[in-house]
Every structure is written in C-alpha cells, then in structure tokens.
Amino acid sequence: MYLKYISFITVVYLMLATGCRKTVDTVMPSPEPIDTTSYLQLNFAGIPSSQGGMYAILSITNENGDSIITNRKVAITTSNQQYISEKIKLEKKSYKLSKLIVVKSTDTALFATPQAQSAKAVLVNATLPLPVSITAKGTNPLTVSVLPVIQSESPILFGYTGTDFGFEAFLTLKTHLQVTVGAVVYDSLPGTLKLEAVKANGERWLREINLRQGLTNVQVPQEYASYTFSINKWNTSIQKQYTRAALNDNMLITFSSSRPAKRLMEESVFIDNAYAVTAESRSEYVYNQHNKLQTIRYYQKSLQVSGLPLTFVYQFHYSQMDAWDTVYRYDAVQALTGYTAMTRTNGEIRSIYNKSYDQQTGAAVNYGTANGDKEIRVDYLFSNNNSMLYTMKIVNGNRVEDRAQSSTGGAEAGSYAYDVFINPYHQLGYDDLYFSNISKNNLLVTSKNYAGAIPSNIPYKYEYVYDADGYPAEAYISYKGYSSQQHLFRIKKVFRYQ
Incomplete structure (x- = not known):
C-alpha cells in the first residue's frame, strides 16, 4: 500500500495545513529501464515512397526449421523516410526469416522477398531463408530487400504460391x-x-x-x-x-x-536510491469465506525497531456480501485509531465518513456525464471547515482526468494514461476516501498542473513486469524533484498472488 498511488487530492488537502518550502534535491543517476524484452524490426529496401497502408506477412523458424511464427501479419509504418515493420517480440536467439510478403490491407501482394533458387532470387542481395540474430534487449533491426509484385506474373517466380500472394477474393x-x-x-x-x-x-x-x-x-x-x-x-x-x-x-x-480473479496476498516495497535497495514496507492481505478482503496487515521500516515491524491493521466489515461498508484501523497494539464508513446505492458510493485520530472528513459523491464520459464529483468537508471539490473523468474504466479545488485557493489538475493489464488494487474491492483504486488498468503516464503549494517530488516513470495472467509481478515507480526535474529515487514493488 505504501505510495501505491499518491492521490493529488491528498496533496491539495495537505496544502490546507502546510506552506511551501524550497528543498535542495540530491541528484541521483537515473536507473536503467526495467524492460529487457527483445524485438525484431524489419527495415525495407526496395519500396518506393508514397505507398499507402501496407502490412508484412512473415514466417520465422528457429535454426532447426521449427516454426516460431507462421504467416503473421504486422503493420508497416515510416520512420525517417524509411519503411519499417512494427516490432516483433522474440527471445535472444538465432532464427531464420522464411517468408516475407508486403501486402495491402486486403492481403494482396505488393512486394516480396524471393526464396533461394527462385527465378527472382538473382535480383536481390539476400534471399530467404535469411538469418536473424536477436542479441540485445530493445529493437534489433534487420534490413530486407523486396521486389515489386506484378499480378500478371506467377508467384512461382518468387518461390511462392497464389495463396501466399492473395490473388483471390x-x-x-x-x-x-x-x-x-x-x-x-x-x-x-x-x-x-x-x-x-x-x-x-x-x-x-x-x-x-x-x-x-x-x-x-x-x-x-x-x-x-x-x-x-x-x-x-x-x-x-x-x-x-x-x-x-x-x-x-x-x-x-x-x-x-x-x-476468476487472482487474490493479491502480499506486496513488498523497496526503495532504490542508487546507493542501496532497502526494504521499506510489506502488506499482507487476508480474505473471508466469500473471497472478499477481510484484513490488511501493514509492516513498515522503523527507526526504533529493526526489520519491518507491524504498524497498523485494517479490518473490513460487510453488512452485505458484495461490498464493505466500514473499515476499522488499528495500530500495532490493536488500539482503534480511526475508521472509514461508506453508503452505497446500486453499487455506487454515495457518501463517505472518515475519522483518523481527532480528524474527521465527510464526502458526498455524485455521478453524471460530461461530453459523453462518466464524471464523478466529490465534495469534501474537513474538520477545520475547509472544503474541497474533486472531479474525476472516467473513460473505459480508468480515471483519465481529475481536478481538485480547495476553499483556500489551492488547486491541482491531472491527466493519466494506462496500460492494458490488470490493476491488482482495483481487484481488491478496496474503495478508499480518495478513490485511489478506481482504475482497472495500471498507470503509465501522469501530467500535473498545480496552483498554490507544490509537491517536493513527483512520479515520472511507471514500469511493470507482468505475469502470464496479465497481473504485474513487479512494479517500478521513479520519482524526480518537482523543481529540479532530477531523478531522486525509485520504488520497487513485488506482488505475490494466489
């Protein structure tokens, strides 16, 4: 749970009680990208400029001739006045490109690389099968030569069949x-x-x-x-x-x-500041007999105790099976420190009351549409009688825009982009005071504007390692100084599911 989503309205709320302070950032080297995936990308020689939409149909085998990719259709685009294919994910190994035909969207051949021993083979520098060596992470380019296909010519001249060239309806x-x-x-x-x-x-x-x-x-x-x-x-x-x-x-x-959804059982958080990677916190998730979230146990690094001692416990109470209505918060010795209560109508949150020690927050939630998109408006009232209006725009199940305006003049607006994988926090069914888990996909890009107080550091890069089930096995969030724009630290999260 630690820093899983620093809601910008939390920052606006803090503006109501704190002033701006200028800090000096310690410049850290930016970490290496997490993604070690390797790709093949074809660069096409022999295609004149100003062609319309094109695709490549290609087949790839391993060195033994076993099929790896069979007749895959990939898009062709332009970069620096060069026609290139979209990237093709391959492991770092040696392969052979055994078929390459450039087609219209209708699969009719426009260009092709001849097969060895075909009549057209003498017209290109390299025929098929063509050796492919994937040796590095990222993009591995391969230049291929193609010849124009004239429909009156037999595909056999290239070493292909009529079916390969799409000469049919x-x-x-x-x-x-x-x-x-x-x-x-x-x-x-x-x-x-x-x-x-x-x-x-x-x-x-x-x-x-x-x-x-x-x-x-x-x-x-x-x-x-x-x-x-x-x-x-x-x-x-x-x-x-x-x-x-x-x-x-x-x-x-x-x-x-x-x-079925997988259950998030444990989340471990580490801080990487370029000098060392240190354990910061661990969250354990426990479920009831209906497979709903029952308890969160949170362990956090402490200056007084070694390791990660138990810091607080959340207990979820359900009056109905589908969604909780109250979550009680306890400290490490089981003393009640606060709670959050929600009312719902047809599965939608309508009101929230949050008590944390001697601080109280109430919120009224309303739903509507704006320009055809779902809009959620939340009116917050805090213990000191300050208030805040928070508005969210929801598209395809994700919060893509939001804005907070406080009664003291502070404001913040954000826009967000997401991946196409499963957000484990959303699957928890844990709706908090600031709707932190509302998006069903994982955050990739944020863009923020501030009025009034500003944060000292902000996230600027989100990276994930996904498992075969579509869940993040690891997440990496890099932070930089807001004023300096220099990298400060990176958070690593490791998830365990059941």
Missing part, C-alpha cells in the same frame, strides 16, 4: 477481444489471433493477426469451407469455428472469455 471481418476477470470486464484488448481456413480438398490457409485495442479488421479468403479462429489471452483460450455460410462481409466477431 477476401471477406473483411471486424474482431474484438474481451476477458472478464472476476467481476471486471477488460474490453477491446490487444492479442494475437490465429486463423486457419480449410478447403474441401484439404488445402489450408494460415494467418497470425495482431489484434489492437478496439476493433481490428481481419481479411479471410472467401472460397474456403471452414474457418477456425484461436486466441490465448492471460492463460485463457478462446476458439471459434464457422462454416463459409455463417460468415458475412463486415461481420463482427467478439472473442470473449472469463476467468
């Missing part, structure tokens, strides 16, 4: 992927779709398509008897089969599945 299908995890729908997800079309005589047509967020257009050849669509997302397999008669042009196909 196609249907366009609209595809969409969603996975429900627990009670949360993760909609319009990216993923890799595998297609197989089979004719009555057994002839097969294969494709791998990178689905994007939202709808993705997919082309399939018309003159086949059966079609099989397969996708694996977060260890959940989806397969759909259709006859030709069941498919129509511009038909929408939704690939949907559901799976």
Whole structure:
C-alpha cells in the first residue's frame, strides 16, 4: 500500500495545513529501464515512397526449421523516410526469416522477398531463408530487400504460391477481444489471433493477426469451407469455428472469455536510491469465506525497531456480501485509531465518513456525464471547515482526468494514461476516501498542473513486469524533484498472488 498511488487530492488537502518550502534535491543517476524484452524490426529496401497502408506477412523458424511464427501479419509504418515493420517480440536467439510478403490491407501482394533458387532470387542481395540474430534487449533491426509484385506474373517466380500472394477474393471481418476477470470486464484488448481456413480438398490457409485495442479488421479468403479462429489471452483460450455460410462481409466477431480473479496476498516495497535497495514496507492481505478482503496487515521500516515491524491493521466489515461498508484501523497494539464508513446505492458510493485520530472528513459523491464520459464529483468537508471539490473523468474504466479545488485557493489538475493489464488494487474491492483504486488498468503516464503549494517530488516513470495472467509481478515507480526535474529515487514493488 505504501505510495501505491499518491492521490493529488491528498496533496491539495495537505496544502490546507502546510506552506511551501524550497528543498535542495540530491541528484541521483537515473536507473536503467526495467524492460529487457527483445524485438525484431524489419527495415525495407526496395519500396518506393508514397505507398499507402501496407502490412508484412512473415514466417520465422528457429535454426532447426521449427516454426516460431507462421504467416503473421504486422503493420508497416515510416520512420525517417524509411519503411519499417512494427516490432516483433522474440527471445535472444538465432532464427531464420522464411517468408516475407508486403501486402495491402486486403492481403494482396505488393512486394516480396524471393526464396533461394527462385527465378527472382538473382535480383536481390539476400534471399530467404535469411538469418536473424536477436542479441540485445530493445529493437534489433534487420534490413530486407523486396521486389515489386506484378499480378500478371506467377508467384512461382518468387518461390511462392497464389495463396501466399492473395490473388483471390477476401471477406473483411471486424474482431474484438474481451476477458472478464472476476467481476471486471477488460474490453477491446490487444492479442494475437490465429486463423486457419480449410478447403474441401484439404488445402489450408494460415494467418497470425495482431489484434489492437478496439476493433481490428481481419481479411479471410472467401472460397474456403471452414474457418477456425484461436486466441490465448492471460492463460485463457478462446476458439471459434464457422462454416463459409455463417460468415458475412463486415461481420463482427467478439472473442470473449472469463476467468476468476487472482487474490493479491502480499506486496513488498523497496526503495532504490542508487546507493542501496532497502526494504521499506510489506502488506499482507487476508480474505473471508466469500473471497472478499477481510484484513490488511501493514509492516513498515522503523527507526526504533529493526526489520519491518507491524504498524497498523485494517479490518473490513460487510453488512452485505458484495461490498464493505466500514473499515476499522488499528495500530500495532490493536488500539482503534480511526475508521472509514461508506453508503452505497446500486453499487455506487454515495457518501463517505472518515475519522483518523481527532480528524474527521465527510464526502458526498455524485455521478453524471460530461461530453459523453462518466464524471464523478466529490465534495469534501474537513474538520477545520475547509472544503474541497474533486472531479474525476472516467473513460473505459480508468480515471483519465481529475481536478481538485480547495476553499483556500489551492488547486491541482491531472491527466493519466494506462496500460492494458490488470490493476491488482482495483481487484481488491478496496474503495478508499480518495478513490485511489478506481482504475482497472495500471498507470503509465501522469501530467500535473498545480496552483498554490507544490509537491517536493513527483512520479515520472511507471514500469511493470507482468505475469502470464496479465497481473504485474513487479512494479517500478521513479520519482524526480518537482523543481529540479532530477531523478531522486525509485520504488520497487513485488506482488505475490494466489
């Protein structure tokens, strides 16, 4: 829980009781990026400028000839007046590029790299199969030569078949992927779709398509008897089969599945300040017989005691099974230090009352829309009679904008962008005073503006290592001085699930 989300309205609230102080930041070297993923990216030689939208259909094998990627369709873009493919994730190994055809969106060939021993092979410097060596993290570029394809020419001249070159009629299908995890729908997800079309005589047509967020257009050849669509997302397999008669042009196909949510059992937090990585805190999560959050035990570093002693305990009370109504907070010796109570209507929070020692905060929550997007307005009243209006804009289950305005003149506004993976805090069902866990995805980018007091440091980079189920196994949040813009420290979080 430590620093999992420093809500900007917490900062505004602190402005009501504290003034601005200028601090001098100790400059630290920026840490190395966490992502060690390696990618292949193709640079195309032989494609004239001013081409329209194009894709590459490619196949890759390992050194033994075993298939790694079969007929995957990837987008082609331009960078510095050079046509390049989107990045293709590969482990650091040696491979062979065994097929490369540049096509229109309809899969009709425009350019191709000839196969060795084909008639066109003498016209390029390097034919297929072409050695591919992935040796470093990040992007590993490979320059490939392609020749223009003239429809009157036989594909055999390149070492391909008519099916490879797409010299046939196609249907366009609209595809969409969603996975429900627990009670949360993760909609319009990216993923890799595998297609197989089979004719009555057994002839097969294969494709791998990178689905994007939202709808993705997919082309399939018309003159086949059966079609099989397969996708694996977060260890959940989806397969759909259709006859030709069941498919129509511009038909929408939704690939949907559901799976139980994993339970977050433990979160360990470490501070990396370039000199050392030290354990800062640990949170343990306990669930009741209905698989709802029952207890949080929080252990934190102390100057008085070695290790991570127990600091406080949260106990959740449920009058209804679906959502808690009161959470009681205790210190290490089980003395009550405060509580938070909520009222809900149809699952939506309507009011909040928070007591912490001798401080009290009340909040009234209202819901509406603004420009077609969901809007949540929260009116806070604090013990000293100061107040604050907090407004959130929710898009696709994530808080993308917010603004806080205090009665003393302090204000702050933020905008946020997210990944497409599972936020474990949202899955907890722990709604706090400042809606810290409202977003279903994990934060990637923040942009803030302040009026009045300003924070001494702010997060500027969010990095994650994900597990196969779509959850972050590790999270890294880097902080910099607000005034100096220099890196200060990085927080590392390690999650354990069940």
